[in-house]
Amino acid sequence: MDIPTDHLVDMYQTMVKIRRFEERIREIYLADKLPAFDIAAGLIPGEMHLAAGQEPVAVGMRPHLKVGDAITATHRPHHVAIAQGVDMKKMAAEIFGRDTGLGRGKGGHMHLFSVEPNFGCSGIIGEGMPVAVGAAMAFKNKGTDNVALSFFGEGAANQGSFHESLNLAALWNLPVVFVCEDNAYAISVPKTVSTAIADNSDRAAAYGIPGVLVANNDPVAVYEVMGEAIARARKGDGPSLIEIKTDRLWGHFEGDADAYRTDEFKTEMLARDPLSAYAKRLTEEGILNEADIASLQQAAYDEVEEAIQFAQDSPYPEPEAALDHVFAERTVTL
Amino acid sequence: MDIPTDHLVDMYQTMVKIRRFEERIREIYLADKLPAFDIAAGLIPGEMHLAAGQEPVAVGMRPHLKVGDAITATHRPHHVAIAQGVDMKKMAAEIFGRDTGLGRGKGGHMHLFSVEPNFGCSGIIGEGMPVAVGAAMAFKNKGTDNVALSFFGEGAANQGSFHESLNLAALWNLPVVFVCEDNAYAISVPKTVSTAIADNSDRAAAYGIPGVLVANNDPVAVYEVMGEAIARARKGDGPSLIEIKTDRLWGHFEGDADAYRTDEFKTEMLARDPLSAYAKRLTEEGILNEADIASLQQAAYDEVEEAIQFAQDSPYPEPEAALDHVFAERTVTL
Amino acid sequence: MTTTTSERKLTTQKAIAEAIATEMRADESVFVMGEDIGVYGGIFGATEGLLDEFGAERVIDTPISETGFIGAAIGAAINGMRPIAELMFVDFFGVCMDQIYNNMAKIHYFSGGNIEVPVVLTTAVGGGYSDAGQHSQTLWGTFAHMPGMKVVIPSNPYDAKGLMIAAIRDDNPVVYMFHKGVLGLGWMTNNPRATGAVPEEPYEVPIGKLSVAREGTDLSIATVGLSVHRALDAAEALDEKGISAEVLDLRSLVPLDREGIVTSVQKTGRLLVVDEDYHSFGMSGEVVATAIEGAFDYLDAPPVRVTTPDIPIPYSRPLEQWALPSVDRIVAAASTMLVESG
Amino acid sequence: MTTTTSERKLTTQKAIAEAIATEMRADESVFVMGEDIGVYGGIFGATEGLLDEFGAERVIDTPISETGFIGAAIGAAINGMRPIAELMFVDFFGVCMDQIYNNMAKIHYFSGGNIEVPVVLTTAVGGGYSDAGQHSQTLWGTFAHMPGMKVVIPSNPYDAKGLMIAAIRDDNPVVYMFHKGVLGLGWMTNNPRATGAVPEEPYEVPIGKLSVAREGTDLSIATVGLSVHRALDAAEALDEKGISAEVLDLRSLVPLDREGIVTSVQKTGRLLVVDEDYHSFGMSGEVVATAIEGAFDYLDAPPVRVTTPDIPIPYSRPLEQWALPSVDRIVAAASTMLVESG
Ligand SMILES: Cc1ncc(C[n+]2csc(CCOP(=O)(O)OP(=O)(O)O)c2C)c(N)n1
Numbered sequence A, B: 001m002d003i004p005t006d007h008l009v010d011m012y013q014t015m016v017k018i019r020r021f022e023e024r025i026r027e028i029y030l031a032d033k034l035p036a037f038d039i040a041a042g043l044i045p046g047e048m049h050l051a052a053g054q055e056p057v058a059v060g061m062r063p064h065l066k067v068g069d070a071i072t073a074t075h076r077p078h079h080v081a082i083a084q085g086v087d088m089k090k091m092a093a094e095i096f097g098r099d100t101g102l103g104r105g106k107g108g109h110m111h112l113f114s115v116e117p118n119f120g121c122s123g124i125i126g127e128g129m130p131v132a133v134g135a136a137m138a139f140k141n142k143g144t145d146n147v148a149l150s151f152f153g154e155g156a157a158n159q160g161s162f163h164e165s166l167n168l169a170a171l172w173n174l175p176v177v178f179v180c181e182d183n184a185y186a187i188s189v190p191k192t193v194s195t196a197i198a199d200n201s202d203r204a205a206a207y208g209i210p211g212v213l214v215a216n217n218d219p220v221a222v223y224e225v226m227g228e229a230i231a232r233a234r235k236g237d238g239p240s241l242i243e244i245k246t247d248r249l250w251g252h253f254e255g256d257a258d259a260y261r262t263d264e265f266k267t268e269m270l271a272r273d274p275l276s277a278y279a280k281r282l283t284e285e286g287i288l289n290e291a292d293i294a295s296l297q298q299a300a301y302d303e304v305e306e307a308i309q310f311a312q313d314s315p316y317p318e319p320e321a322a323l324d325h326v327f328a329e330r331t332v333t334l
Numbered sequence C, D: 001m002t003t004t005t006s007e008r009k010l011t012t013q014k015a016i017a018e019a020i021a022t023e024m025r026a027d028e029s030v031f032v033m034g035e036d037i038g039v040y041g042g043i044f045g046a047t048e049g050l051l052d053e054f055g056a057e058r059v060i061d062t063p064i065s066e067t068g069f070i071g072a073a074i075g076a077a078i079n080g081m082r083p084i085a086e087l088m089f090v091d092f093f094g095v096c097m098d099q100i101y102n103n104m105a106k107i108h109y110f111s112g113g114n115i116e117v118p119v120v121l122t123t124a125v126g127g128g129y130s131d132a133g134q135h136s137q138t139l140w141g142t143f144a145h146m147p148g149m150k151v152v153i154p155s156n157p158y159d160a161k162g163l164m165i166a167a168i169r170d171d172n173p174v175v176y177m178f179h180k181g182v183l184g185l186g187w188m189t190n191n192p193r194a195t196g197a198v199p200e201e202p203y204e205v206p207i208g209k210l211s212v213a214r215e216g217t218d219l220s221i222a223t224v225g226l227s228v229h230r231a232l233d234a235a236e237a238l239d240e241k242g243i244s245a246e247v248l249d250l251r252s253l254v255p256l257d258r259e260g261i262v263t264s265v266q267k268t269g270r271l272l273v274v275d276e277d278y279h280s281f282g283m284s285g286e287v288v289a290t291a292i293e294g295a296f297d298y299l300d301a302p303p304v305r306v307t308t309p310d311i312p313i314p315y316s317r318p319l320e321q322w323a324l325p326s327v328d329r330i331v332a333a334a335s336t337m338l339v340e341s342g
């Protein structure tokens, strides 16, 4: 496949931005919690699931997306949100619990919702998959050619909602692309301990839909496979299931000692970091030179810094605002 | 396969018994509800799901079962319970809501539980499948060679618990046989409207286990397939998924107008009634003659009648007994 | 019960189906999905006739995949539709509660008010006809306990139509529970009030306001669903004993009309709560606490609860009939209350 | 809090793990399964060390298939095992509640007492550390509302061990909820009482009996879980104001020690219920109703509730801290109560 250069560059740029975002969140998250880690403390409290290493999974869809396409992501949502173009300032502000955040501080990092781009995520494994099916129903009903993409981990592929969602989408021939981010672990549980077969893409057969495996963490391969699946859905030819073997470079959440993965595994994994691998490839292919990369990086860093700064400068919501937005009208009292 | 004659005859005899049981329950159920059907009225109130036509699904396992083997069945449980040998008197008494019933009148026809034989069923679609997995875990843990069989409708194959149960059983290599009773309808919803692919047996591939289709409602075919699957499980070679195309001759529940199935469909279905078809085959093959059949029938009828009589003669539980058996010790008051 | 000038009579079941049809005609974005809601018209008839009028694109029979299709209703609602999803029996909530309480009910909050999730979740509740422990529960206490979804429970045809229209037009998730015993189905024992006057034009019954189903002065009986009729029947019997009972049909548990409860209890000085749901940790305790908080000094006697005890609903008729709140139990409890507190 | 002569101290988390280990040593049929309970030792450490001692056959890491493995626990229990299944956070109950409330909790009843289902379902509850609306709930009201399962909630190391042993030995399903804030985890803010004396030998704390965590005369504060500590802290502050608060640690919601509640309220004449669960249709209303039913004539003031309002638990620290029942809110409510009722 002949991929336009700007697409290749765009993917790299987005990967850099995602990685930088995750790195900065990590720094800030840990800064005021260590050495005696206290999950409730600091600028960013609570659980924090970061996606460093999984950038390829997210960026491959970018050039194929249209305004209005819906995405449902997981408890590890930043890479996908950034790739779809969710407002990074509001996202950072939400992660910081501020009134300017996507959810005015109510949701936090596992509950990022955006109207345009059309993004949502969730803290419950497998919860977003049926929602994507419903988004696709709405698109079909309204006669748009939008598609819905549902991201989920390989661990989620053993949750009942996976089965129900794929069956519904296939049965109703809906424009959904199911994207399994296979980072080989669900917290400490390796895929071999959770999944009866090697590749979830083979499960597509249970629904009569295409199942495609991307066997390595390569953004270009993801780009191609996503392109096909999204085009197929957009044309009205129904859903697909894609599984992408990827890597979670860090712990399941920040603070995770990650003792369940061997040093050997971790060393090998870090050696195949998709960000440096892809940079290498782009320079080798002459698409980018070192100066290009440096300036792309700078731009990305600046954008991330601006978002973080925005978050940090934003006010917290008033305590009583906790009572708002339970319903469209306020009905609750303390 | 060379099937011992007594197995062939045993299956027939059991089919006759099941059919007779269902016919008698139907008669009694409807007798005091018609013409103005009142679901709460009569000797047997509540919902009543009968399995006439699905006898082959149940009887094929009989000669392959051992003491201690566990079965979980559905809201349509009588044929399977009778085939496993659940005490027919206590079962009838439970259906009549009597104190002598399997559950002392607390459960009713959808909630039949027996210790030996090891039988249970449920009113919730897909609920029994994980329970069978757990029974198999216990067998494996204790080092017995018992197996667990889980029956479920083709409608249940789209419930999340199907997926979770098959994955667990395959993953842990447990002695479970999953038996899908495909009567082509879930209440009024035909399989084509509920299921993205034609045969649930193909879904076995999603778990790396054998999936076998019995394409017609033939007890001998069921016998063979069950034999293999049960033997495999007993040997420690893991679970199987069997789908059997069968027929629900009557409505989903008694009182169902069954308007969603065409007259043509129903006429064809009744013409292939497995009970008469199998009787014909056994006589043609010279295994039984008409006199044999008559005497088998008489024995079965007598046994059913005795059970019904037992039920009708049994006392109702005392009202206050409603408070018993919430816990092993009584703690509840009105 | 709200009064109306229309004299056309409908059963509660037909009033529900009519309300849905009305809104589907008015608003293209309304559609229905669930098990057996198409050809069959809903096991309890709530969608009767809809398939014929609106076709299979808008009246969608689903597989037995409640997590799947209720979750899909959420996704459709976020994307501009107004889905009505039917959970055939409330007893089945356990296979799909995550989508209901953690997702449908919380997205509006998580999004800081930016996203609306106008789903109506309809579901049949209640026992009394020997359908045993997995098909006879009411469980409204369970739903009302968890924030972010309104919970309405009509007891008569007029309210059924008005609450359904209000629910469909509401921009929030609304759980609409219909008690099988108030539907007026041909195949169930019914009380005469299951058929009643229903205006042909669309109208809303406001969500969050109780209705005084019968005025009285000696005690307030607060309840919901079929038990409204049990209470009304009991009130008639009590009348003969010279006891004047006011019957409150709560109609909506979320929001709960606490003011309405308190006003009535302040007037009568006594509260009897009748609840077909399990006794403990549910509606009955909440209504008692509400009265205590708002009318403590007005109470002539401690509030009393007539409920289903904390047992699975038994199958056998004598067991079940004994366990459910009956007219007799209500009459007895009210009489004792009046005797003991003068 | 029960007194003990042993001076060895453990955190609540270690006391739970020790209790499980003790019973696994004594009874071959006890095993544990759940997500990340093996190598990881449980996200909250409840199964720490078990894999090493008992191996992967008895300490089983599962896929993220809660319906599957909790259902499997039921099947194993029916067939002679005594499984402990961990639902990582109670917030996840919605994906598997059918197996819990409709199956595990009802089979004994349906079987007329012939079949026992000795499952212990362990689960982490509670908020306060900004884990937002799907990881911070307590939901004990939800579980306690539905019949057929016991519900216990330890607040300290001693009870944690004794209740776990009692739960494992109980022939009924027991839901064992541990509040993250009482575990004494290194990575959470903890109160000093999260570490305490725990005897090395096995012992049972009876299920269904509250414990008087502090004696007092002016009002009774009834609560459970982490709020026991909030209440104890509040009681100290109240002491300085000359108000003597009795703190009741309910420990078990099913069975609920109604007698214990009533006895205390009869003594103090005032009841304050503190509940981290949602305000309405839950524990707080039930405890109020219990006091009203048993001690109406002893009450000097209407009972008061300090709870989490009916909102999803918000993420942002100022929102969440404001919404959860705090020591300050308890002190304020108790003080007002005493002032108003003399
Ligand atoms: C229903 C449910 N069960 C369990 C959890 C706890 N949990 C959070 S993340 C996680 C692992 C998810 O693994 P995977 O789907 O592979 O995604 P990854 O974390 O690897 O991105 C688990 C078990 C949850 N959030 N929801």
Ligand SMILES: Cc1ncc(C[n+]2csc(CCOP(=O)(O)OP(=O)(O)O)c2C)c(N)n1
Pocket: B074, B075, B076, B123, B124, B125, B152, B153, B154, B155, B156, B157, B181, B183, B185, B186, B187, B248, B252, C035, C064, C066, C088, C092, C095
């Ligand atoms: C979780 C759940 N959803 C819905 C129902 C209502 N229901 C009872 S039987 C049935 C159809 C079942 O179809 P199938 O599994 O094919 O079994 P069959 O009735 O054909 O034997 C349905 C939808 C239920 N009992 N449980």
Ligand SMILES: [Mg+2]
Pocket: A153, A154, A155, A181, A182, A183, A184, A185, A186, A187
């Ligand atoms: Mg993973």
Ligand SMILES: [Mg+2]
Pocket: B153, B154, B155, B181, B182, B183, B184, B185, B186, B187
């Ligand atoms: Mg079927």
